[in-house]
Structure formats: structure tokens, C-alpha cells
Amino acid sequence: MIRVFRRIMLILLIISLIALTACVPSVYSSKASEETGEKQAAPQNQQITLKLWHIWATDSDSNKMPFEKALKNWNDSHPEIHIVTDATESETYKIKIRTAIAVNEAPDIFFCWGAGFAKPFVEAGKVLALDEYIDENVKSKLVPGSLENFTYGGKIYALPTFMIAGIFYCNEELFNNYDIKIPDTFDELLDAVAAFRKHKITPMAVGLKDGWPGIFYQNILAVRTAGIEKCAAALNKEISFFQPEFIESAEKLVQLIDAGAFDSKCTQLTQHEAESQFLNGKIPMYYGGSWAAGSMERDDCAVKGKVIVRNFPVLEGASGDQKGFLGGAIDNFMISASTQYKKEAVDAMVSILENFCKESYLSGAGLPAWKFDVSGAKISPLANEISKLIEDRDGFLLAWDTFLSGSDSQTHIDLVTDLFLKRIDPEDFAINMQKLNISK
Numbered sequence: 001m002i003r004v005f006r007r008i009m010l011i012l013l014i015i016s017l018i019a020l021t022a023c024v025p026s027v028y029s030s031k032a033s034e035e036t037g038e039k040q041a042a043p044q045n046q047q048i049t050l051k052l053w054h055i056w057a058t059d060s061d062s063n064k065m066p067f068e069k070a071l072k073n074w075n076d077s078h079p080e081i082h083i084v085t086d087a088t089e090s091e092t093y094k095i096k097i098r099t100a101i102a103v104n105e106a107p108d109i110f111f112c113w114g115a116g117f118a119k120p121f122v123e124a125g126k127v128l129a130l131d132e133y134i135d136e137n138v139k140s141k142l143v144p145g146s147l148e149n150f151t152y153g154g155k156i157y158a159l160p161t162f163m164i165a166g167i168f169y170c171n172e173e174l175f176n177n178y179d180i181k182i183p184d185t186f187d188e189l190l191d192a193v194a195a196f197r198k199h200k201i202t203p204m205a206v207g208l209k210d211g212w213p214g215i216f217y218q219n220i221l222a223v224r225t226a227g228i229e230k231c232a233a234a235l236n237k238e239i240s241f242f243q244p245e246f247i248e249s250a251e252k253l254v255q256l257i258d259a260g261a262f263d264s265k266c267t268q269l270t271q272h273e274a275e276s277q278f279l280n281g282k283i284p285m286y287y288g289g290s291w292a293a294g295s296m297e298r299d300d301c302a303v304k305g306k307v308i309v310r311n312f313p314v315l316e317g318a319s320g321d322q323k324g325f326l327g328g329a330i331d332n333f334m335i336s337a338s339t340q341y342k343k344e345a346v347d348a349m350v351s352i353l354e355n356f357c358k359e360s361y362l363s364g365a366g367l368p369a370w371k372f373d374v375s376g377a378k379i380s381p382l383a384n385e386i387s388k389l390i391e392d393r394d395g396f397l398l399a400w401d402t403f404l405s406g407s408d409s410q411t412h413i414d415l416v417t418d419l420f421l422k423r424i425d426p427e428d429f430a431i432n433m434q435k436l437n438i439s440k
Contacts, residue, residue, distance in 0.1 A: 053110040
């Protein structure tokens with residue numbers, strides 16, 4: 001019922017968005033540039049306005065202030081070009097941007113996720129290829145490998161905001177109060193779960209109402225059981241998901257669920273609500289994105305100074321990558337192919353993103369995807385710890401919902417949710433994931 005209700009609500013929202021956008025005339029006309037193939041430049045001595053959409057909509061989002069600071073710096077130093085923003089929470093934004101792309105109403109500059117999420121936009125010709133607008137100077141400022149998930153058919157279609165990594169956050173105070181060891185192995189994790197349950201404390205946070213937080217746990221377990229290379233091969237439809245390693249990743253997740261690791265009402269919690277339980281010091285363990293560290297460093301945060309960051313516990317005896325991380329460069333900004341001011345939009349995007357990445361890192365919300373000098377700057381202690389942590393890694397694997405394209409992404413989310421709800425068993429999970437590979 002949860003899945004059916006969610007899909008009905010998504011359909012209704014899409015219909016309403018299409019109806020709304022159909023009533024609003026496009027601010028920019030790209031007809032002339034499409035017919036001539038020429039790049040349009042801003043009229044001299046005339047301010048132009050560029051529209052930009054992003055996902056940092058609430059004050060609780062650790063990247064809201066860093067982005068607004070970077071944007072203000074741009075607008076203050078470029079009076080000839082004014083950027084107007086529209087912020088929408090990420091889950092609603094996914095529907096909004098897909099709808100806008102479909103009806104040719106995308107803004108000039110827009111936040112997106114790379115890899116499989118953006119692939120349909122690129123294939124439909126709705127995104128501007130950046131190769132002729134960015135030179136080697138810009139590329140040299142980027143961390144090696146940070147364009148991999150934004151390159152399609154040999155062309156670059158986006159630039160990164162920052163790197164992200166799945167981080168295992170532990171409230172050291174709670175562990176000390178109950179004399180429980182912070183787990184380094186999966187068996188120790190199960191022991192910690194059992195110990196906290198004895199004290200009537202929910203051990204781990206997850207918000208299944210948003211779908212994707214649940215896959216973080218299964219995805220990192222697959223890195224441990226199968227490894228990054230094998231996961232990527234299966235996601236690329238090169239090998240089968242119906243193999244012992246992928247079944248085992250689901251089995252280990254079910255072990256955590258059966259042990260009582262998560263809130264019994266986790267299907268009713270959003271990612272923000274679940275994360276808040278950890279931020280308020282109520283839950284001792286949370287596996288989430290590196291961006292959450294920014295919230296943990298705020299002066300009003302109950303766990304400031306109490307958080308230990310680790311990679312997800314290793315699975316002893318498994319054949320996967322025990323030092324692998326979930327993450328990489330996936331969050332990005334793109335330019336609409338129909339924007340009237342292509343060069344101006346790209347120049348603005350480059351400048352804002354470079355500054356934003358620095359501000360995000362200093363606040364503890366993002367990891368560098370751009371190179372910058374932070375000597376003399378006050379760096380968030382958690383950001384510094386996470387940066388050191390990821391140095392010792394086997395590599396990164398994108399979260400599966402962004403690796404996959406279109407409906408495959410939602411199917412994967414639904415299957416992991418079904419594991420949480422005991423609708424399927426681990427073998428069913430692997431069989432149904434493999435159906436994605438043989439249905440294309």
C-alpha cells in the first residue's frame with residue numbers, strides 16, 4: 001500500500017506540475033540559436049537574469065548556507081548578470097526537474113545527479129555539452145576522476161558540487177555511557193545492536209519514507225560481500241545479480257533488521273526525521289552521507305563534539321572490498337540546452353561551484369571535488385576527520401539509485417524497502433534485481 005500510495009501521489013504531482021508549467025510562458029526563447037547554431041551573448045549594458053534551481057531548501061540542510069554564500073558572492077561581483085534561485089527539497093525536486101525537462105521548461109542552470117539519473121536528459125538533447133565552454137584551466141581545478149559520472153559519449157555535461165561518501169557515524173557518548181564497543185566488524189555491529197536494545201535504545205537511524213536511505217545499508221553491504229568492481233558490472237548489466245555475494249548482502253541487511261537495529265516505525269520517517277534522531281542524541285549509530293557532518297558541527301547540535309566517524313564495519317571472510325566506500329562525485333549542476341545565454345550560464349556555474357565546494361568543505365558538509373587552498377582557514381573537525389578517513393580506501397561505488405537509470409532506480413529502492421518490510425527474502429531480492437538486467 002505504501003508503494004502504491006507513493007506512486008499515486010507522484011503521478012498527481014507530475015500532472016499538477018505539467019498543468020502549472022503549461023500556463024507559464026517560457027522566459028527565454030532559444031529559437032534563433034537553434035536555427036543558426038550560434039551561441040547567444042548578453043546584450044551590452046543590459047543586465048540579464050538567469051534562473052537556477054537547487055535542492056538546499058531548509059535551514060536544517062547543511063549545504064544551504066554555503067550555497068547561499070557562494071551565490072551572494074557571485075551576484076555581488078557580477079552586477080550585469082543576476083541569478084534568481086528556486087529551492088525544492090530533494091525528493092520533490094526529482095519529480096520537478098524530470099517534469100520540467102519533459103515539457104522544455106528547465107531553468108538555465110539546475111542541480112542534478114549524474115550517472116543514470118541524468119542519462120535520459122542527455123540522451124534527449126536537453127542538456128548543454130560543456131566541452132567548448134570550459135578550457136583546460138577549469139579542468140585542472142577539478143579533482144581527478146570527478147567528471148567520470150558526468151561524461152556521456154565522450155562529452156562533459158555537468159560539473160561537480162563536491163564529493164560525497166557514506167560515513168558510519170557513532171555517538172561516542174552513548175557508547176561510553178553503556179560501556180559498548182564502537183564496532184569495527186559486522187559481528188561487533190550485531191553485538192552493539194543487541195546491547196543497545198537491552199537498554200531500550202534504538203541502535204541505528206534510517207528513514208524509509210523517502211526510500212533511498214534504506215538502500216545505503218544494502219549497497220554498502222554489497223561492497224563488502226561482492227566488491228566495487230562486481231557491483232558495477234552487475235549494475236551495468238554485464239553480469240548477473242543472482243549470485244551468492246548479492247544474496248548475502250541482502251541476508252546481512254535482514255540480519256540487522258531482525259536484530260532490531262532500526263526503528264519499528266522507520267517506514268513512516270523521512271530521511272530528515274531519522275537523521276534528526278541521531279543529531280538529537282537519541283540514536284547511537286547512523287550510516288549516512290558525508291554531508292550530514294555539517295549539521296553535526298553546528299553550535300546548537302546536541303551531538304557536536306561527540307561524533308566518531310568510521311567506514312562501515314568490515315565483513316570478515318567476505319570477498320568484497322572491506323575498505324570500499326559508497327559515494328564519489330555524483331551531485332552536480334547542468335545547463336539547459338535551450339538557455340539563451342549559454343556562455344554566461346557556464347561561466348556563472350563554474351565560479352559558483354568552485355566557491356561553493358570550498359565553503360561546503362569548510363563547514364563540514366562536502367568533500368573536495370575542486371582544488372582550492374584552505375591554508376589558514378578554519379576547517380570543520382569532522383570534515384578533517386572524514387578527509388583522512390577516505391584516504392585509506394579501496395575505491396568508491398555510487399549509490400545504486402543514482403547508478404541506475406529511469407524506472408530501474410525506483411525498482412531497486414522498492415526492493416530494498418520490501419526487504420525491510422519482509423515482503424521478499426534475500427533470494428527474491430537478487431532474482432528481481434536480475435530481472436532488470438534481462439528485461440532490456
